[in-house]
Amino acid sequence: MSKILIRGAKVLGGEAQDVLIDGETIEAVGTGLSAGGATVVEAGGRILLPGLVDLHTHLREPGREDSETVLTGTRAAAGGGYTAVFAMANTFPVADTAGVVEQVYRLGQEHGYCDVQPIGAVTVGLEGKKLAELGAMHESAAGVTVFSDDGKCVDDAVIMRRALEYVKAFGGVVAQHAQEPRLTEGAQMNEGVVSAELGLGGWPAVAEESIIARDVLLAEHVGSRVHICHLSTAGSVEIVRWAKSRGIDVTAEVTPHHLLLTDELVRSYNPVYKVNPPLRTERDVMALREALADGTIDIVATDHAPHPHEDKDCEWAAAAMGMVGLETALSVVQHTMVETGLLDWAGVADRMSFAPARIGRATGHGRPVSAGEPANLTLVDPAYRGAVDPAGFASRSRNTPYEGRELPGRVTHTFLRGRATLMDGKLA
Numbered sequence: 001m002s003k004i005l006i007r008g009a010k011v012l013g014g015e016a017q018d019v020l021i022d023g024e025t026i027e028a029v030g031t032g033l034s035a036g037g038a039t040v041v042e043a044g045g046r047i048l049l050p051g052l053v054d055l056h057t058h059l060r061e062p063g064r065e066d067s068e069t070v071l072t073g074t075r076a077a078a079g080g081g082y083t084a085v086f087a088m089a090n091t092f093p094v095a096d097t098a099g100v101v102e103q104v105y106r107l108g109q110e111h112g113y114c115d116v117q118p119i120g121a122v123t124v125g126l127e128g129k130k131l132a133e134l135g136a137m138h139e140s141a142a143g144v145t146v147f148s149d150d151g152k153c154v155d156d157a158v159i160m161r162r163a164l165e166y167v168k169a170f171g172g173v174v175a176q177h178a179q180e181p182r183l184t185e186g187a188q189m190n191e192g193v194v195s196a197e198l199g200l201g202g203w204p205a206v207a208e209e210s211i212i213a214r215d216v217l218l219a220e221h222v223g224s225r226v227h228i229c230h231l232s233t234a235g236s237v238e239i240v241r242w243a244k245s246r247g248i249d250v251t252a253e254v255t256p257h258h259l260l261l262t263d264e265l266v267r268s269y270n271p272v273y274k275v276n277p278p279l280r281t282e283r284d285v286m287a288l289r290e291a292l293a294d295g296t297i298d299i300v301a302t303d304h305a306p307h308p309h310e311d312k313d314c315e316w317a318a319a320a321m322g323m324v325g326l327e328t329a330l331s332v333v334q335h336t337m338v339e340t341g342l343l344d345w346a347g348v349a350d351r352m353s354f355a356p357a358r359i360g361r362a363t364g365h366g367r368p369v370s371a372g373e374p375a376n377l378t379l380v381d382p383a384y385r386g387a388v389d390p391a392g393f394a395s396r397s398r399n400t401p402y403e404g405r406e407l408p409g410r411v412t413h414t415f416l417r418g419r420a421t422l423m424d425g426k427l428a
Contacts, residue, residue, distance in 0.1 A: 009043035013345025051083025051376035056301035063092025074113035075394035081378035096121035096132035105142035148175035183207035216243035234287035256332035271319030306397030384410035
């Protein structure tokens with residue numbers, strides 16, 4: 001592979017430096033670097049980050065290739081600056097066996113726009129009744145370390161306890177979709193003033209908070225790791241903050257859309273705003289931002305949930321839940337966290353690369369931008385401003401809540417082990 005010289009990039013937002021890539025590795029970081037014959041990328045003061053890592057992506061393959069495939073999903077990831085994604089298990093068939101997770105893993109290796117690490121189901125068929133073959137998935141070629149029934153809650157306390165005990169043996173983690181199912185029967189949106197005025201079934205905050213409270217106590221009892229998916233309420237923040245103060249091994253994620261959007265948008269009855277968990281209140285949004293800034297919430301994860309046009313362009317009650325997010329995540333984080341002064345770019349690197357790689361044990365990702373490290377890198381133009389146009393998405397789906405909204409920042413280059421997957425804003 002040829003050498004690449006990134007000239008004049010602000011590494012993690014610091015002083016401008018040059019970064020020389022040789023093959024799959026960063027050869028040198030400094031000023032005034034040169035390399036004869038190298039491809040030169042003039043960064044012009046743009047921000048250089050370690051490649052982003054998403055701990056919560058739905059790639060839909062196998063089974064729902066009308067929504068997304070591993071190829072289109074990893075292209076979308078590269079366009080958003082990601083070099084690794086963790087693919088959720090709610091496929092058809094469910095990723096609850098070594099065979100299915102190996103299929104997803106190999107599809108990721110074949111397409112190569114980013115690394116794909118499958119997430120294994122906690123229970124057979126996501127039915128919450130019997131543990132899936134956790135050990136076999138971990139020992140497979142995919143090396144699964146994260147297990148989740150995302151889309152469904154592991155609501156049986158005994159099953160959840162057994163899962164935590166099982167993954168403890170090999171350092172795995174259970175990622176919980178915290179939603180007490182009986183409390184959300186018929187729910188259509190956040191329970192509150194807006195749901196009452198619109199006459200839509202309410203989704204109470206306690207449905208999330210009660211499961212988180214139970215699971216952090218179970219994790220403490222077992223001495224295992226638990227990760228909270230798409231945390232969305234101020235009350236959930238307080239529970240996780242308490243658990244961490246107690247020394248419980250809990251981590252949590254927030255989505256970009258829960259950092260920006262509120263349930264007031266549901267007044268439009270536009271199903272693009274229908275998501276699980278639902279958009280919450282302004283108070284919740286502010287609490288989530290503060291928690292991400294102070295480290296109570298560890299990471300940003302997209303919950304990239306593609307759907308075909310017909311599943312979203314319909315009446316609210318019939319619409320599928322979910323939003324695409326890989327290609328807009330960094331822009332939303334810049335808007336809500338960097339431009340508000342809550343995080344600097346080093347903090348963004350931690351919440352979107354270092355920490356998710358650490359939680360998911362993504363070898364070679366979330367590494368420092370320094371000599372000898374894998375050349376997984378993302379170059380961002382923070383000065384860019386533009387309206388979101390889903391027609392230009394690499395994802396197969398277009399269900400973005402940001403269509404027409406002006407957002408800052410644009411990923412211009414993504415490098416996966418020294419190979420450009422995105423160059424000058426175009427997929428390689």
